Amino acid sequence: MDIERLLKVLGDAEELELENVDILAEELELVMTSVPRPQLPVRVGYKDLSFEKPLEEFPGGVSVVRFGNTSQDGGTRSHSVFVGGEKTMPFYRFEAENPYNPVVAFDVFDMPIGLAKPVKIHYQEVMEDPAEWAKLCVDKYGADMVTIHLISTDPTIKDTPVSEAVKTVEEVLQAVKVPIIIGGSGNPDKDPEVLEKAAEAAEGERVMLNSASLNLDYKRVAKAAMDYGHVVLSWTQLDINDQKTLNRHLFGMGVQKEDMLIDPTTAALGYGLEYSFSIMERMRLAALKGDKDLQCPIASGTTNAWGAREAWMKESPVEGETWGDRMKRGPLWEAVSALSLALAGCDMFMMMCPTSVALFKEMISQLTGDPDMRPASTWLMGVGQ
Amino acid sequence: MKRLGPLDLYRHLPKTNCGECGEKTCMAFASQIIERTVKLTDCPYLKGSHLEALIKMTSPAVRQVVFGKKSPVKIGGEDVLYRHELTYFNETAIAIDVDDRMTDDELLERVAYVTNFSHERIGQELTLQAVAIKNVSQDPAVFAECVQKVAAKTDKALIVCSFLPESLEAALSVCDDNPLLYAATKDTWEQVGGLAMKYDCPVVAFADNNLSELKSVVHALQSMGLKDIAVDPGIHPENLSATVNEFVEIRRVSMNEDDTMNCPIIGIPAACTNPMEEVMSAALMIDRFADLLIFHTTDMYAVLPVITLRQNIYTDPRRPVSVDAGLRTFGTPTKESPLLATTNFALTYYTVASDIESSGLNAYLLVFDTEGLGVEASVAGGQLDAYKAKEAIEKTQVKDVVSHKKIIIPGMAARISGELEQISGWEVLVGPRDSSGIPEFLNKRWN
Numbered sequence A: 001m002d003i004e005r006l007l008k009v010l011g012d013a014e015e016l017e018l019e020n021v022d023i024l025a026e027e028l029e030l031v032m033t034s035v036p037r038p039q040l041p042v043r044v045g046y047k048d049l050s051f052e053k054p055l056e057e058f059p060g061g062v063s064v065v066r067f068g069n070t071s072q073d074g075g076t077r078s079h080s081v082f083v084g085g086e087k088t089m090p091f092y093r094f095e096a097e098n099p100y101n102p103v104v105a106f107d108v109f110d111m112p113i114g115l116a117k118p119v120k121i122h123y124q125e126v127m128e129d130p131a132e133w134a135k136l137c138v139d140k141y142g143a144d145m146v147t148i149h150l151i152s153t154d155p156t157i158k159d160t161p162v163s164e165a166v167k168t169v170e171e172v173l174q175a176v177k178v179p180i181i182i183g184g185s186g187n188p189d190k191d192p193e194v195l196e197k198a199a200e201a202a203e204g205e206r207v208m209l210n211s212a213s214l215n216l217d218y219k220r221v222a223k224a225a226m227d228y229g230h231v232v233l234s235w236t237q238l239d240i241n242d243q244k245t246l247n248r249h250l251f252g253m254g255v256q257k258e259d260m261l262i263d264p265t266t267a268a269l270g271y272g273l274e275y276s277f278s279i280m281e282r283m284r285l286a287a288l289k290g291d292k293d294l295q296c297p298i299a300s301g302t303t304n305a306w307g308a309r310e311a312w313m314k315e316s317p318v319e320g321e322t323w324g325d326r327m328k329r330g331p332l333w334e335a336v337s338a339l340s341l342a343l344a345g346c347d348m349f350m351m352m353c354p355t356s357v358a359l360f361k362e363m364i365s366q367l368t369g370d371p372d373m374r375p376a377s378t379w380l381m382g383v384g385q
Numbered sequence B: 001m002k003r004l005g006p007l008d009l010y011r012h013l014p015k016t017n018c019g020e021c022g023e024k025t026c027m028a029f030a031s032q033i034i035e036r037t038v039k040l041t042d043c044p045y046l047k048g049s050h051l052e053a054l055i056k057m058t059s060p061a062v063r064q065v066v067f068g069k070k071s072p073v074k075i076g077g078e079d080v081l082y083r084h085e086l087t088y089f090n091e092t093a094i095a096i097d098v099d100d101r102m103t104d105d106e107l108l109e110r111v112a113y114v115t116n117f118s119h120e121r122i123g124q125e126l127t128l129q130a131v132a133i134k135n136v137s138q139d140p141a142v143f144a145e146c147v148q149k150v151a152a153k154t155d156k157a158l159i160v161c162s163f164l165p166e167s168l169e170a171a172l173s174v175c176d177d178n179p180l181l182y183a184a185t186k187d188t189w190e191q192v193g194g195l196a197m198k199y200d201c202p203v204v205a206f207a208d209n210n211l212s213e214l215k216s217v218v219h220a221l222q223s224m225g226l227k228d229i230a231v232d233p234g235i236h237p238e239n240l241s242a243t244v245n246e247f248v249e250i251r252r253v254s255m256n257e258d259d260t261m262n263c264p265i266i267g268i269p270a271a272c273t274n275p276m277e278e279v280m281s282a283a284l285m286i287d288r289f290a291d292l293l294i295f296h297t298t299d300m301y302a303v304l305p306v307i308t309l310r311q312n313i314y315t316d317p318r319r320p321v322s323v324d325a326g327l328r329t330f331g332t333p334t335k336e337s338p339l340l341a342t343t344n345f346a347l348t349y350y351t352v353a354s355d356i357e358s359s360g361l362n363a364y365l366l367v368f369d370t371e372g373l374g375v376e377a378s379v380a381g382g383q384l385d386a387y388k389a390k391e392a393i394e395k396t397q398v399k400d401v402v403s404h405k406k407i408i409i410p411g412m413a414a415r416i417s418g419e420l421e422q423i424s425g426w427e428v429l430v431g432p433r434d435s436s437g438i439p440e441f442l443n444k445r446w447n
C-alpha cells in the first residue's frame, strides 16, 4: 500500500481530517472507498478530452507504376494493374488514403522445381507446363499477375536456349490475360540476353523485367525495358546504399520512376526478416520525405519465406519438439512475411502458396476497407474461438 | 521526437569522474543510462529536484508499465516509432487467455502450457509471459475462484479481465501478485481506479474505437494519482484497419511527448474467431507497436510464427547477432571425431549446433569469425575466405586436438574448398548445403 500516493490523492479532500498521523493503512483504505464522488476535489475526475490526430505531412511521394497494356494501349491484357502512389505509410488511413492496394504476382517456373508439400499439392499437375501453371494461378487462385521465371536457361541447370525461353513467354502471354513479369535464372552472364529477347517478344504488353542488378549487365536489361515499353525491377541485396546507387544509374540511363520498381531482397521470417522489414520501412519513409532515389514502389520475392526451415520442414529436427501442422505452419510463414513487409511499405508480392495469398489478401481487404464491427467488448463475453 | 544522446545527459552530471557509480567516468555513466543498463540513482550525487528532472528527461517516450511480482512483465518503455531509428527495448509480451467457465482440466492445461512454454531459437529461449483470465461468467465469486486456481498453479504474471469492478475486486482479494487490471472504462474508471490505488496494480484503460474517450479515461485515472496505465482502443477482428490506425495514432502521440496517451498498447488477437486469422492479426499488431498481446490458440503452428516474428522485430538493429569464434565440442569427442566448421552469425551457429546436438553426435565445431555474418553472406562479402579459414585452423591449434587432418565446411562455402586445401594442407570435405544433412553426410562420408 503506497500511503504517500493515497495521501496525495486525498490531500485536497475537504471533509477528510488527516491530522491523525497514527492512522493505519487498513483504516485509510476504508476511508478512501467511502469518499462520496461529488466531494472529490475538482482536480480528480472525468473530463471529456479530445484526441488530436497526430498528422504528419510528407513532402515526397511514390510514383504510380502501371503493368499490362490493354487493346487500347496496343496490348492484349484484359486490364492494367497499378501500384504505388503512396502519400503516407501503408494503411495509415487516419492520415491519407493511399490510392492502390498491394498486388500479388504468383511465381511460375519454366520447369518443375522442388517445393514444400503445402505448396506442391496445388501445382503438381501443371508443373510440366508453364502456360497451364499460369492459367491455374489466375483462374483458380485469383492471381493479380504472374511471374514466369525462366530458370531452366541457367547454363548450370538446363541451359535452355533463349529462343525456347521466348516461346515459353509467348505461351504464358497467350494463356493468361493478366499483366505478367518475366524473370531470368539469376545467372549474370545469361540473364541479360534472356531478358532482352523476352522483352522483345512481349513488346506492347508492358511486362516487368526481373531484374536489373549490380552483379550483371543491368544496362542491357534496363535498355530492353525502355526499348520495348516495359517496367524494370531494380534489385539489390539488403543494402539500402546499393539500392540508391543502382537506382541512380538506372535513372541516369533514362529510366523513369513510373517504369521501375525496387526490390531490396526479402529474407524469410526467422531468417533475417527484420533486415528486409527495416530496409523497406527506411526506403519508404525516405521516399515520403523526399529522397528522389527511392520514390518507386517496392517489390518482394516473398516466396523466399519457404526457405525458412520452419516453413519447409515436415517437423522440427529437434527431438521431442513439435512445430505443429505443417499444412498450416508453412502457409502462415509466407503470409506473415508478406503482411509484415506490406506494413513496411512493400507494394508488390511475388508469392507462391494459394493459402498464404488468401490469408494475406483477407488482411489487405480489411486494412483497406471499412467492414462493420461488433462491439470490442464481446471478446470478454466469451464470443470468439 | 524525444531522442537523447549521452552528451545531452553528461551536461547535467557532476563531471567529477569519481567512479562511485561503477562506471569509470561520468560520460560512460551517461552512455550507460542511454543504454538503460544503469539507473540514475546509481550516482550518489544526484538528488532531489535535480534527480527528478533528470529522470523525467531520460524517461522513455512510452511509459514502461510492469505487472506481476513473481515474474514481472515489462511493457512499453519504447523510445522510437520505427526500430531502425534506435531499437525497441521491451519485446511484445504474450499472454494466453483462459476463462472462468472452462473445466478445471482445460483451465489447468492452458495454465501449464504458458508456465512451461519454452522454445529455443538462435540461442534464445522464447517464452510466454502471462495468463489472461476472462470473467465470462460475469459472476465475481466464480471469477475469484478461477483466479485463485490459476494463481496457485503458476508464477507467470496475470491479467484479470472483467468489465465488472466487483469481479476485479473479488479477483484482487485472492491474488496479491500485482496483476494487470483489465479494464477501466468511462463508466467504471473510478471504481477500477480505486482498486488499482488500493492494491497498487497497473490498470488498462479501455474505450471502444474512440480515442477521445480513451484519452479521457486515461486522464481520469491519472487524476487519481495512477501512473501505470496501459490502453486498449478496442480490437475488431473484422476491421483491423481501425486497430492499426488507432495503434499508430497512439504511438505517434507518445513520440510527440503527449503525457496522457504515452501508454503501452494492448492488442487482443484472441478476439479472432479462427486461428489462422488470429496469427495474422497478431503479426499485424507486433509489426505495428503492440506492447502486449492476448492470444488464444496454443497449437505450435500458430504460436511459432508469432514468437518468431517477435524475435525478429525486437532484435537490436545496432548489433549483429554473433557468437564467439573458436573451437567448440559436442558430446564427448575423441581424437578421431569429425571436425566441422561454420560461421559466428548467431542464427547460423545455433542452427548448426542444434542439428549436431539433436542427433547426439560427438564432434568438434570450428566457428570462424565472419563478423557475425552467415555462410553465404560472408563468402559473398569476403568475411570468409580460404586465408581466414586457414588462420582459424592454426590459431585454434586443432591439429593437436584431432588426429586426422580433415575439416568439413558448409556446402555453401564450397568455393573456398580448393584454395583452403592448397594453403592449409588439410583435406577439405564439402558438407551439405543445409546443416540438417550433417548426420546423414557423416554416415556416408566419415569412415
Ligand code: B12
Pocket (backbone or CB within 6 Å): A237, A238, A239, A242, A265, A266, A267, A268, A271, A272, A275, A304, A307, B320, B321, B340, B341, B342, B343, B345, B347, B348, B351, B352, B372, B373, B374, B375, B376, B377, B378, B379, B380, B381, B382, B383, B408, B409, B410, B411, B412, B431, B432, B433, B434, B435, B436, B438
Ligand atoms: C540476411 C542476409 C544478409 C544480411 C546478413 C545477416 C548476417 N548476419 O549474416 C546482410 C544484410 C548483412 C547481408 C549482406 C550481404 N549479403 Co546477404 N543475405 C541474407 C539472406 C537474406 C539470408 C542469409 C541467412 O541468414 N541465412 C540463414 C543462415 C542460417 O544460413 P547459413 O549461414 O548459410 O547457414 C546454413 C547453411 O550454410 C548450413 N551450414 C552452416 N554451417 C554449416 C556447417 C556445416 C558443416 C554444414 C554441413 C552446413 C552448414 O546450414 C545452415 C542452416 O541452413 C540471404 C538470402 C537467402 N538465402 O535468403 C542473402 C545472401 C546470402 N546475401 C548475399 C549477398 C551477395 C550479400 C552481400 C555481399 C550483398 C551486399 N550488398 O554487399 C552482403 C555481404 C556482407 C558484406 N557486405 O559484408 C547473397 C549471396 C550470393 C552468393 N551465393 O554469393 C544472398 C544469397 C542473396 C542472394 N540471393 O543474392 N545479407
Ligand code: SF4
Pocket (backbone or CB within 6 Å): B013, B014, B015, B016, B017, B018, B019, B020, B021, B022, B023, B024, B025, B026, B029, B042, B043, B044, B045
Ligand atoms: S558516480 Fe556520478 S559523479 Fe561519480 S562518475 Fe558516476 S556519474 Fe560521475
